Amino acid sequence: MAWxxxxxxxxxxxxxxINLDVKNPIIINKLNVHITNIDNNQDVNYDPEKNxxxxxLKNLEQNLKKEILSLDLLEEERILLQDKCKDTIEEFRSxxxxxxxxxxxxxxxxxxxxxxxxxxxxxxxLRHCYTTKGLKQKVGAIKYQIMQKFGDKGRNIAxxxxxxxxxxxxxxxxxxxxxxxxxxxxxxxxxxxIYSNLVNQLPFTIFVSHVMSRDELKKEILxxxxxxxxxxxxxxxxxxNVLKVKAVTVEIEKEREHxxxxxxxxxxxxxxFKDTGETKQTANPCETPR
Amino acid sequence: xxxxxxxxESAKAEILDSFNMAVNLETGYIVEKNNSQKIVLSPEGxxxxxxxxxxxxxxxxxxxxxxxTSLINLSDTLK
Numbered sequence: 001m002a003w004x005x006x007x008x009x010x011x012x013x014x015x016x017x018i019n020l021d022v023k024n025p026i027i028i029n030k031l032n033v034h035i036t037n038i039d040n041n042q043d044v045n046y047d048p049e050k051n052x053x054x055x056x057l058k059n060l061e062q063n064l065k066k067e068i069l070s071l072d073l074l075e076e077e078r079i080l081l082q083d084k085c086k087d088t089i090e091e092f093r094s095x096x097x098x099x100x101x102x103x104x105x106x107x108x109x110x111x112x113x114x115x116x117x118x119x120x121x122x123x124x125x126l127r128h129c130y131t132t133k134g135l136k137q138k139v140g141a142i143k144y145q146i147m148q149k150f151g152d153k154g155r156n157i158a159x160x161x162x163x164x165x166x167x168x169x170x171x172x173x174x175x176x177x178x179x180x181x182x183x184x185x186x187x188x189x190x191x192x193x194i195y196s197n198l199v200n201q202l203p204f205t206i207f208v209s210h211v212m213s214r215d216e217l218k219k220e221i222l223x224x225x226x227x228x229x230x231x232x233x234x235x236x237x238x239x240x241n242v243l244k245v246k247a248v249t250v251e252i253e254k255e256r257e258h259x260x261x262x263x264x265x266x267x268x269x270x271x272x273f274k275d276t277g278e279t280k281q282t283a284n285p286c287e288t289p290r
Numbered sequence: 291x292x293x294x295x296x297x298x299e300s301a302k303a304e305i306l307d308s309f310n311m312a313v314n315l316e317t318g319y320i321v322e323k324n325n326s327q328k329i330v331l332s333p334e335g336x337x338x339x340x341x342x343x344x345x346x347x348x349x350x351x352x353x354x355x356x357x358x359t360s361l362i363n364l365s366d367t368l369k
Contacts, residue, residue: 033300034296034297035295035305036298039304057301065308069305074346074351077293077369079364080295080305080345081296082296082356084356086343088361089364119358122359125358125362145358214316
């Protein structure tokens with residue numbers, strides 16, 4: 001029996017109470033179906049407002065349960081998906097349809113390795129959750145999943161994206177290269193090198209995490225100085241991390257041997273190194289990242 | 291978008307059971323009911339834990355993981 005017919009048979013049990021032609025496959029196929037397994041006294045009900053048929057496996061007869069959860073369910077391109085995952089896909093799709101997301105993805109396409117594109121797509125969705133009321137609770141889990149799947153590079157891209165480096169550093173850097181080199185292929189090649197260095201090494205950026213100690217933070221700052229760059233941006237979110245940055249920057253400022261200046265911006269700190277080959281001007285291709 | 295039949299957290303175990311899958315209670319991984327040594331893999335090749343089980347689609351049987359990259363991959367296959 002086709003799956004819509006099984007569903008129709010199930011709904012026939014309540015059809016006298018609902019206004020639904022349970023024998024019409026077109027109507028049955030248009031129904032939303034949601035499956036639960038909870039303690040109540042219903043096996044099936046129909047919500048006309050949401051055009052949804054709710055099936056409770058707990059109270060379903062064994063043979064009907066077998067027919068509902070059969071391979072036929074997966075025919076005709078049907079997919080069985082947990083409700084919260086469907087919500088995530090719908091949110092992801094609507095976020096990806098936004099003009100600004102499209103513009104970012106068009107920029108990244110063919111300029112970065114193909115395998116990095118999905119990391120950026122996930123990172124852009126992460127940032128969307130971070131800035132959208134009602135989705136913030138997803139941020140921790142999504143960031144963990146990106147890190148788990150893509151390791152340090154995933155963590156770096158997630159952090160860079162959230163801090164605005166795509167729009168405020170990578171995109172302007174590419175435009176500058178295009179302008180300077182006057183050759184798009186060459187600009188793409190050079191951009192690829194800068195991009196790779198940025199996402200793999202974070203040469204002028206440190207994202208302070210809760211597991212990073214003060215000593216580790218100081219070591220990371222001084223390691224950046226060895227790169228010969230003019231400054232390092234330090235980003236920290238949360239009271240404990242902000243206090244950590246404050247303590248270490250005070251220490252470095254007091255020592256006077258490493259840095260010229262510490263600029264404390266709204267949510268990040270920039271340390272200008274002493275005696276590096278670069279000047280503030282040339283080593284400062286981006287303005288103030290978020 | 292393809293037709294999606296949704297299920298709640300409460301129905302996960304029943305659904306897996308109906309598709310001849312079980313959970314190894316020691317490891318938390320989803321395994322074949324008839325061969326508890328055979329761990330189910332996601333389309334990305336990751337061993338699938340019960341807590342990360344997102345759903346099933348056809349293609350013999352494809353068990354989807356709930357992490358964001360798996361859901362992006364699934365989204366790309368949906369019409």
